[in-house]
Amino acid sequence: xxxxxxxxxxxxxxxxxxxxxxxxxxxxxxxxxxxxxxxxxxxxxxxxxxxxxxxxxxxxxxxxxxxxxxxxxxxxxxxxxxxxxxxxxxxxxxxxxxxxxxxxxxxxxxxxxxxxxxxxxxxxxxxxxxxxxxxxxxxxxxxxxxxxxxxxxxxxxxxxxxxxxxxxxxxxxxxxxxxxxxxxxxxxxxxxxxxxxxxxxxxxxxxxxxxxxxxxxxxxxxxxxxxxxxxxxxxxxxxxxxxxxxxxxxxxxxxxxxxxxxxxxxxxxxxxxxxxxxxxxxxxxxxxxxxxxxxxxxxxxxxxxxxxxxxxxx
Numbered sequence: 196x197x198x199x200x201x202x203x204x205x206x207x208x209x210x211x212x213x214x215x216x217x218x219x220x221x222x223x224x225x226x227x228x229x230x231x232x233x234x235x236x237x238x239x240x241x242x243x244x245x246x247x248x249x250x251x252x253x254x255x256x257x258x259x260x261x262x263x264x265x266x267x268x269x270x271x272x273x274x275x276x277x278x279x280x281x282x283x284x285x286x287x288x289x290x291x292x293x294x295x296x297x298x299x300x301x302x303x304x305x306x307x308x309x310x311x312x313x314x315x316x317x318x319x320x321x322x323x324x325x326x327x328x329x330x331x332x333x334x335x336x337x338x339x340x341x342x343x344x345x346x347x348x349x350x351x352x353x354x355x356x357x358x359x360x361x362x363x364x365x366x367x368x369x370x371x372x373x374x375x376x377x378x379x380x381x382x383x384x385x386x387x388x389x390x391x392x393x394x395x396x397x398x399x400x401x402x403x404x405x406x407x408x409x410x411x412x413x414x415x416x417x418x419x420x421x422x423x424x425x426x427x428x429x430x431x432x433x434x435x436x437x438x439x440x441x442x443x444x445x446x447x448x449x450x451x452x453x454x455x456x457x458x459x460x461x462x463x464x465x466x467x468x469x470x471x472x473x474x475x476x477x478x479x480x481x482x483x484x485x486x487x488x489x490x491x492x493x494x495x496x497x498x499x500x501x502x503x504x505x506x507x508x509x
Contacts, residue, residue, distance in 0.1 A: 322468030323448025366401025
């Protein structure tokens with residue numbers, strides 16, 4: 196393995212919203228391979244940190260030197276920002292989803308490869324402690340059926356984030372793409388959408404609920420029920436029936452059960468896992484750009500029936 200670089204990677208964080216403050220900042224601070232040197236945000240500030248309102252201004256600055264950027268903006272403007280960073284010779288981490296379209300992400304993959312830079316499309320839920328043990332357990336068994344229940348309250352987890360409801364914001368798929376990122380990581384066979392229903396509020400461009408029916412390459416049914424209006428207990432669960440028992444991931448992959456017995460649980464290490472992977476990719480001169488979760492979302496928008504839902508009022 197190529198040894199990790201001895202000096203910290205000078206990192207700029209672009210976007211300073213809830214996910215950046217809750218997850219990125221603590222993970223960066225805890226990893227000695229990174230040094231946060233600048234923040235780019237039009238609406239927020241961070242005490243004691245070099246501050247820019249535009250990424251172009253940071254990249255043109257002769258005051259702050261940067262090796263890499265982590266893009267935590269909504270997906271719609273991310274392609275242009277990532278291109279700016281790559282053109283300036285910076286490695287790029289993309290928050291999920293990696294872009295508003297598949298074409299954008301493929302273009303960024305090409306641009307990074309041409310310049311010999313690292314591009315990381317992140318799927319933080321794959322780093323939940325139960326996911327890799329689940330993948331290993333399922334690899335030795337035949338999947339018979341899968342049920343995905345991903346239901347949360349948008350008013351709790353995404354308050355005031357209007358971009359989610361615009362074209363490209365994904366709506367309920369913003370959280371549900373986490374479920375798809377886990378499913379594509381743990382299921383031993385590829386799977387395909389057969390039909391779906393998207394419930395789109397009359398004042399929005401993106402769905403607030405969805406029911407999707409997939410099947411895998413051997414015909415096993417996969418049912419996904421997604422809801423952005425869940426109140427009370429929240430559900431981030433995946434159940435898999437096999438020829439040798441049932442596997443269940445709960446709490447977004449943080450707990451793994453086999454036949455009802457708790458097998459694996461642990462602290463939240465999702466975002467530290469992302470930054471560990473980013474540092475290693477940079478050291479190895481490699482990229483990691485898996486678009487399979489976003490491709491399933493695109494298929495849902497292509498194939499599903501749309502039905503009108505009541506207007507969403509914050």
